[in-house]
Amino acid sequence: MTQIKGYLVAAAALSTLPLAANAEDVMPKFTISAGYSHALAVDRDVNRQSDDGMGFFVGVGVPVARYLDVEFSAYHHGYGDDAPSRPLEWKENGAQADFNFVFSRNRLFSPYVGIGGGFAKNKIDNASPKVDDSTGFFDAGLGFKSYPLKSTVVGLTFDARYRWTKSDDLRNKGWVGDKRMEDVVLRAGLVVPFGLPAAPVAAPQVAEVAPPPPPATEPKQPTLAAERRFTDVLFAFDHSDLSTKAQGDLDSAVQTINELSNQYPNLRVKVDGHTDWIGTDGYNQGLGERRANTVKSYLVRKGVSADRIDTNSYGESKPVASNETAEGRQLNRRAEVRTTDGK
Template sequence: MNHKTRVAAALLLGALATPVLAAETDALPYLSGGYAYTFDDSARHSDAGQGLFLGAGAALNPFWGLELSLFGDRFASGGNHGNRWQDYGLKLDTQFFYSRDPAFSPYVGIGVGAMYSKLRNGNDSSSDPFIDFGVGFLHYFSGFADGRLGFRADARYRWVDLGDTGNAGHLTEPVLRVGLVWALGEKSEPVKPVLDADGDGVPDERDRCPDTPKGVKVDANGCPLDSDGDGVPDSLDQCPGTAPGVAVDARGCPARMGSGRFKISGSGAVLRFEDVHFAFDHDELSDYAKAMLDDAAQVINDTAQKYPALKVDISGHTDAIGSEGYNQALSERRAQKVKQYLVRKGVDEGRISLYSYGESKPEVSNDTEDGRAQNRRAETRTREE
């Protein structure tokens, strides 16, 4: 086995032995140029050839690519009676990339082209097709020129028939190329992984309930579904379909606090009662509000027996219509009316603290009439001192 046959065998085994890797990055088109060395073939009757090449490549998909290149080589005579050649050629290469990792992108290539060969010490010349096969790789320098500049190496085995030109006949010659590559175009931004820590199908960046237990159905915000709106997720609700406004316990069933007609949330000494709502620019209590406060007073007094240090906070609020000063005063009157009613129903006045916020703490937007109606309110809460 001569040295050229051994080179061809090595190229083939190298191509087959390299493990196929997944495409890791988008491949940009590139320009390439460098030095070429053609090992001597005794049929040329000359020394090895040296020359330059220039090419451009582009990806067809993550694995396949095409490259078009021009090259020129000169061969010294190697003796008094040897041939001195000058070759020019054009080649189209098909490449299969085993990986698109910029740090190391190995490939197998098959090229076809045409080559013009001329004897510099004679008048013979020939234009002939050729084919080559081999392996190569691209390596981009990550810390230089924004990762666009790289190095390449390529080893091929070329078959070409020069016929009677220089009595060369059929040539089989290894060709080694080394050079630089320059990537063109815009680099794509790396795709950020979508994080979903609780696995509920809602990305963490939009998940308002990031610790939802596995298997619990959630809404578009990543929070457990609560079909009846009672504050207890469907997965825990043992009494689905509770009527709106009915106070429920931790199981989602009507709570035993008060009459059950009015919504009361919380547990122990920390409770929030249904808000008292007012007509526009008024502080009078409606019949519904009085019935609700009757219920609240009973629950407060019962809770105070268990928690002697119980405190009651009442805060008044308004919508955004009117001046801030007027609304501040109106919110004070609303809170005071709720306090007076609870005291009449037996709640110890010493437990009660009043707060007035005017229009500064809206429950919802003031842009609609419904929103403004919800903001005209007084809130009642309990806490343990």
């Protein structure tokens, strides 16, 4: 029991470590993990006729929200002999599903707490009578993932969980002395992320461009003058509020928009919201909409008619820079503002 407490204290201490400064966020579409699994029998000294279980696990994790993952895994444990009078061939195979509540998507240290459950099949072929028991269990614990390589092609995963297993058949046949078994299950292995987008060709940031001067011998073309693209409004990660700089950029745009509105009665203002690739498609679609609506509300407060403004969200579908770097993701967290003649 003292050894088990030591493992749990160490795992809890790891989950409270400060996040590395300037580390990037990582949120793949899904992950595949595999590694070593060790079941420490909490009740071994009292009523368990076996040593610890040792084996392996494989798992698939899916981020379903900004701070929530669902992980499905399968495992195998072989238990050693703790009863010299009867040699033991105890094998356990199981599958489980867990909900992991993620504190941070930090690339170097992404801690979480989790709860879940599953089913296990315990077989002792050389027992008399033979044991072939299918049982259900619940678990709760904590862990973390880390991608120390900047390319994030592979990472590390560690997980510690307390497991409660119903064990009527094992109890009835004398292998455990209670209706349930209690274990601390430790897992350590490698995790491979999938769904990280290929780096798109970076497009230059488009600055506000003044309309070309009219030809000396021709009248001014209103449709050309009405077409404007303003400085992109940039946002912080997972935010839709405006920074001081963004408000200043919009103030400059408002002045031009109001001047154009006087000249072109049918002027339209287009506001398109965008995100980086971190998060699900649905979440990013909504985040892009919130960013576009924030810009629209600010323009209206500054005097632009709400009837002139059209908003749209492209989510993560139209990056202007590489999502593989922090700098590129910053450029992709944006709202684009432009004007057109609505005739």
